[in-house]
Amino acid sequence: MKDLLVDEFQHAVADCLIRHRSVLDVLSKFQEANARVHRAVAKAVTSCGCIRIHAQRPQIPAHSTLRDLKALMDDHIEGELCESCREVLEEELGTQLFYLVALCNLFDINTFDLFIKENRKLSTLGMYHIS
Ligand SMILES: [Zn+2]
Numbered sequence: 001m002k003d004l005l006v007d008e009f010q011h012a013v014a015d016c017l018i019r020h021r022s023v024l025d026v027l028s029k030f031q032e033a034n035a036r037v038h039r040a041v042a043k044a045v046t047s048c049g050c051i052r053i054h055a056q057r058p059q060i061p062a063h064s065t066l067r068d069l070k071a072l073m074d075d076h077i078e079g080e081l082c083e084s085c086r087e088v089l090e091e092e093l094g095t096q097l098f099y100l101v102a103l104c105n106l107f108d109i110n111t112f113d114l115f116i117k118e119n120r121k122l123s124t125l126g127m128y129h130i131s
Helices: 002-016 023-048 066-072 083-106 111-128
Strands: 051-053 077-079
């Protein structure tokens, strides 16, 4: 079922991608979408104020194990997105997803297979994956 939904989305993206078919267009639109995601988070902080970012160097006690880090590391977000900011962020993330899948299409990469590969890496490497 989930694989069908991902495949259906990938086909829909392929059908929609007529005007920005060049890999250069897709790459630049993907990057623009990424910037808009950052902008949505920044506006939630600076315009709306529903969230705040309070970042500082993590205080990691000596002799902490790698497993301890998960509890010690902070996301630096205070508060929760209001409905309006969540809507904007979801919209921008959706656009980013669209162009990610468009890139997959251009290079004949099946998006669902990509999910499976990444999930396998997570299962195998756990917290050692990416970082
Ligand atoms: Zn807000």
